[in-house]
Amino acid sequence: MHYAKMHQMVHPARYELSSSALAAAPVSEWPFVPTLDLQGHEPYGDVRAVEMLAVRYGVSVESVFPTPGTTVANLLAVGVLARGRPVAVELPGYEPIRSMVAATGARVRDLPRRHDWSIDLGEVEQVFRDGAGLLVVSDLYNPAGTTLAIDVLQRLDALARQHDAWVLVDEVYLDGLPHRRPPAAALGERLVSTAGLSKVYGLGGLRYGWLLAAPSVIEMAGGLADSLYAIMATPVENLALQVLEHLDWFKARYHRILGANRPIMEAWLDRHPERFCIRPPGGLIYFVGIDEPSETFDRRLRQEHETGMAPGHFFGDEGFIRIGIGGPSEILQAGLERIAAAC
Numbered sequence: 001m002h003y004a005k006m007h008q009m010v011h012p013a014r015y016e017l018s019s020s021a022l023a024a025a026p027v028s029e030w031p032f033v034p035t036l037d038l039q040g041h042e043p044y045g046d047v048r049a050v051e052m053l054a055v056r057y058g059v060s061v062e063s064v065f066p067t068p069g070t071t072v073a074n075l076l077a078v079g080v081l082a083r084g085r086p087v088a089v090e091l092p093g094y095e096p097i098r099s100m101v102a103a104t105g106a107r108v109r110d111l112p113r114r115h116d117w118s119i120d121l122g123e124v125e126q127v128f129r130d131g132a133g134l135l136v137v138s139d140l141y142n143p144a145g146t147t148l149a150i151d152v153l154q155r156l157d158a159l160a161r162q163h164d165a166w167v168l169v170d171e172v173y174l175d176g177l178p179h180r181r182p183p184a185a186a187l188g189e190r191l192v193s194t195a196g197l198s199k200v201y202g203l204g205g206l207r208y209g210w211l212l213a214a215p216s217v218i219e220m221a222g223g224l225a226d227s228l229y230a231i232m233a234t235p236v237e238n239l240a241l242q243v244l245e246h247l248d249w250f251k252a253r254y255h256r257i258l259g260a261n262r263p264i265m266e267a268w269l270d271r272h273p274e275r276f277c278i279r280p281p282g283g284l285i286y287f288v289g290i291d292e293p294s295e296t297f298d299r300r301l302r303q304e305h306e307t308g309m310a311p312g313h314f315f316g317d318e319g320f321i322r323i324g325i326g327g328p329s330e331i332l333q334a335g336l337e338r339i340a341a342a343c
């Protein structure tokens with residue numbers, strides 16, 4: 001995370017492709033003039049936002065809990081669902097989840113993703129048999145952008161029920177699919193979803209996310225949130241409500257940018273069949289194989305080619321780089337050419 005902050009915010013490369021988010025839309029381009037109201041604190045999230053999220057994701061209002069970003073939704077879910085048992089976390093994976101789980105004091109167990117990035121249900125059964133009380137996965141999968149089929153999610157739910165366990169599915173990228181897919185939480189009682197406005201909607205600076213889960217889990221998460229912070233920041237809730245009211249505009253912008261950038265990325269992969277890549281069905285990130293350790297490749301790429309990406313070692317796989325395609329098309333095009341030259 002420190003590395004990402006330094007390279008995305010402090011000294012980005014000229015062609016920086018390390019971000020996994022859509023570039024933020026300037027407020028001047030938004031389809032409404034945002035207003036701020038510092039009144040109207042609500043104890044557990046603005047009820048209008050809760051209602052909108054419930055309708056959009058096909059769950060009851062009792063199953064929605066707004067949070068300061070997906071990160072905090074993940075923390076709340078882990079905090080209430082680990083229950084003193086080990087927590088299995090996918091590998092390769094988004095490192096901050098792993099370190100957050102460890103920071104809660106839970107023992108972390110690896111759940112290796114297969115080479116095509118699918119989940120081995122036999123392995124899941126084994127980690128549950130070995131005592132894990134919670135499995136954490138991402139969908140779309142960070143770093144590779146692949147997705148889990150509905151029947152796989154249902155099988156995960158069945159395994160969790162069988163072993164009195166839970167599955168947390170981080171869905172911060174899920175809305176980036178070309179088609180709508182119900183959140184995991186709508187597909188099984190032991191599945192819990194987290195998501196937010198940071199990636200597909202390009203609003204990471206707003207720090208707004210949510211947890212979707214069975215009402216009993218939401219109630220426990222509310223109890224834990226009470227000991228972490230009193231209320232959400234009111235300006236964040238105000239702005240998030242207005243964004244949610246116009247979410248289709250933000251979504252259309254995502255599709256417009258990706259409509260330009262995905263063909264650039266796909267054409268590059270077509271020209272470089274020697275680069276291993278499981279092509280994701282949608283989303284903002286591609287995980288591409290390289291022939292040298294990602295750490296040295298990263299240094300060389302930045303120093304000699306003015307280009308940045310997220311090296312695979314941050315996700316637990318040295319043989320890959322993660323390329324983000326949510327920025328300006330010309331930067332993507334130029335960055336990809338330089339990556340090819342450096343390979």
Ligand SMILES: Cc1ncc(COP(=O)(O)O)c(C=O)c1O
Binds near residue numbers: 020070197209
């Ligand atoms: C899988 C995953 N979850 C959560 C986050 C952070 O989300 P937020 O900014 O909403 O806290 C990221 C950011 O890279 C991520 O990749």
